[in-house]
Amino acid sequence: MTPIHVVGIGLDGLAGLGATIQDLIFRATLWVGSDRPLSYLPDRPIPRLGLGDISEIVDPVKDHIQSHPDPLVIIFASGDPLFFGLGRFLLEVFPRDWLTFHPHYSAAQLAFSRLKVPWQDAVVLSGHGRSLEPLIQTLQRGAEKIAIYTDAHQSLGEIARLYQSLGLPVTYQAWLCENLGGDKERLEMIDLRDSEPLQPLSPLNILILLRQPQVLDPANGQDPSLPLLGLGEQEFYGFPDRPGLMTKREVRVLILAELGLSADVAVVWDIGAGTGSVSIEIARLLPNAQVYAIEKTAMGEQLIRKNCDRHRIQTITAIRGTAPAVFAQLPAPDRVFLGGSGGYLDAILPEAWSRLCPGGVLVMAFTTLEHQGRVLDWCQGMNQQPQVLQINLGRSIPLGPYTRLEPLNPVSLIRVVKPMSRMGFSI
Structure with a gap:
């Protein structure tokens, strides 16, 4: 028999342990535990070792095992000793073959x-x-x-x-x-x-x-207290199991700035729209523009429609489909935002660029170096000079008495403006 048995015990005390474990406890040569489990034990002539600083029990237990002819040490733990319990420490300080674990219910x-x-x-x-x-x-x-x-x-x-x-x-x-x-x-x-x-x-x-489940009040869509731009993530329906997929508020504001929205913008494409957060920000700023939110997933399309209803926006058309195949059915855009390519980046770039109106702006957001490199190579091949904005942001969060910055995922925004010829046609 191994010399150390680690017994998990609950608030029901010995009554919650089986007969076999109780028999083991009463045959012990040493009981080790904190005040609570030791208080459950009857008055028996068995030595007791209090469990305060856990490191202080190591030498006394080793001495007991080495000096006793037939040692049987019971170490009491709460619940399952190998589930956020003292079991891990015991495995580090005693030979593995010295230990047997008897778990109780965990909290x-x-x-x-x-x-x-x-x-x-x-x-x-x-x-x-x-x-x-x-x-x-x-x-x-x-x-x-x-x-x-x-x-x-x-x-x-x-x-x-x-x-x-x-x-x-x-x-x-x-x-x-x-x-x-x-x-x-x-x-x-x-x-x-x-x-x-x-x-x-x-x-x-x-x-x-x-x-x-997310339940947002549709009436808040007309709430004058909402900011003109930079809505918080909590103002949108999102993917419940992947809330991080929504474009963060701070990044969204910079995307809007890079798009250079103006009153004469009539058509905007949002490719890989996700939840539609960028489309909704654009529609709120440009109530007379038509925004086409392109999303390949059914869940994404549903979220876009729910978010439009939530904010009472009727100028966004949610399109379920794959870019660039859906471009043919859309009017030529004055602005294009590419937030996701779905693996078709090389096909999307030339098609979106050819449909973009002269003087229009194409803004792309990327989180990987590989995608950035492919876009920069494409720009070089098109003899276009892109503007690259690297975004590294952090939000303050409390940690105990302190505050630290929690970094957001780095994002690169690449902005390209389609030139105009002297005759008013694109080059």
């Missing part, structure tokens, strides 16, 4: 069970002595289900402020789950829009976030 398992939510696809994170950086990335990806083990140093207030600062286009329902499996068990929905939401009463708690 995440109990929480999702209480909420009656399948959790095989959940993202489980820990804030115990850890940075909230993984939570930032998980929220930005739009994970459907998130479980966060919190502690006194990662308060719900800090998580709420972080959640608010990210300006997510999706929302989450939050559940505070405490003392799971015990007499004082509590599950309560909290609002992360509050800077100081309901705080836990017990250090034994876990926060569950469940992504909600």
